[in-house]
Amino acid sequence: MGTTKPRPSARESAPKVQSLPEKTFIIDNGAYTLKAGYASESPPTNDIDQALSACSIIPNAIAKTRGNRIYIGAQLSTQVTDWNEMAFRRPVEKGYIVNWEAQKEIWETSFFDEKTVRSKDLRIENPEDTTLVLTEAPNALPTLQRNADEIVMEEWGFGGYLRCVGSSLNAWNDLQSLFGDPVGQEPGPLVSPKECLLVVDSGYSHTTVTPLYRGQPLQRAIRRLDIGGKHLTNYLKEMVSMRQYNMVDETYIMNEVKEAVCFVSNNFANDLEQTWQGNRRRGQPDSNEAITVDYVLPNPNAGKKGFMRPHEPLSDAKKRKSILSGAGAEALSEDVLLLGNERFTVPEILFTPGDIGMKQAGIPDIILQSLSVLPTGLHPSFLANVLVVGGNSLIPGFLERLKRAAADSVCRMPRKGSAPSRPHTFHVAWGVPNGN
Missing domain, CATH: 3.30.420.40 (ATPase, nucleotide binding domain)
Structure with missing residues (x-):
């Protein structure tokens, strides 16, 4: 009679669970910027600046200048000086990654390529020794989720991988x-x-x-x-282009204008009344000055960035006077946007989308x-x-x-x-x- 082999115990027959790599790299893959960095081993400190120092913010876009020069990811933060008519290609639309060709190029430049990574602390040297945590927007389509999983593992082969809703990490x-x-x-x-x-x-x-x-x-x-920040910028572009300069192709500049001048009104009807030009004709006191501001557009030829300043009602008269006196070269080179009710009507659509016809x-x-x-x-x-x-x-x-x-x-x-x-x-x- 043959001898029977002893049956392995349940503990021995259970598959061994492979431990995750010690290093964890987190990418919050936003449509406008990437927030990325290695998870710290110690709990975050009470110093918010120190806690955020491990997180890097990188533009999530590929851009082309008027001279057909290409900038990728972090290069937009460090190398661009002229933003006029800059064309952007973004891999994320409506909150979801839909263009992995562009997204891979941005990731490679920002995290993997030793020559282009902005900081050594941000470089992923060995993906197989790293766990990746990738955030996504809620209710992503299964097809988009499968694409993300396949590309992340096939292209880079991380030792561990978790895709989760970004809000859940909060x-x-x-x-x-x-x-x-x-x-x-x-x-x-x-x-x-x-x-x-x-x-x-x-x-x-x-x-x-x-x-x-x-x-x-x-x-x-x-x-x-x-509705998000992109819609606010586009709405501001339309308003300014109809009333003042044509800024339809100046997406980046108008985004800077939005961030500099816009505010959310706590009394929309009252602020709108203050900025109505008819008040002046009716002899009422001009309370418009507290809201209306000037925004001086950037001048790349002079190396000047755009900035906001208090509105000067007599600025046009002063400009003409300085030109006639022969001392107005600097004033003549300034292009100024006059912004009144645009400052608060643009972000108002976050609270009342019906203002722009959205149901x-x-x-x-x-x-x-x-x-x-x-x-x-x-x-x-x-x-x-x-x-x-x-x-x-x-x-x-x-x-x-x-x-x-x-x-x-x-x-x-x-x-x-x-x-x-x-x-x-x-x-x-x-x-x-x-x-x-």
């Missing part, structure tokens, strides 16, 4: 200091996500509201507004729509932990307007059962901008 951050939580927690070896967090991400391509429960996005409650709800309303599909008992927890990220959150007045408008919307929410003894607390904190 739940793992140190949010106590942002929200001013009076209940202190001792730092321990285990890190846990915030239990309830409502992330409002207003970036370049769109604005999303993502409720997170213990770090996991609640898919059915995610809401999206198809979508504004940011406060999509917050309300997101909450409406969640259990009523969770509403107070989400409303007490609202985190606002994205480049548009940097617009002056954005947080104040969002807090007031969303609180008003929440008070009008229909509630099942008996009314609570007091309204929900609406607590907003600002986080590090993402860039979808």
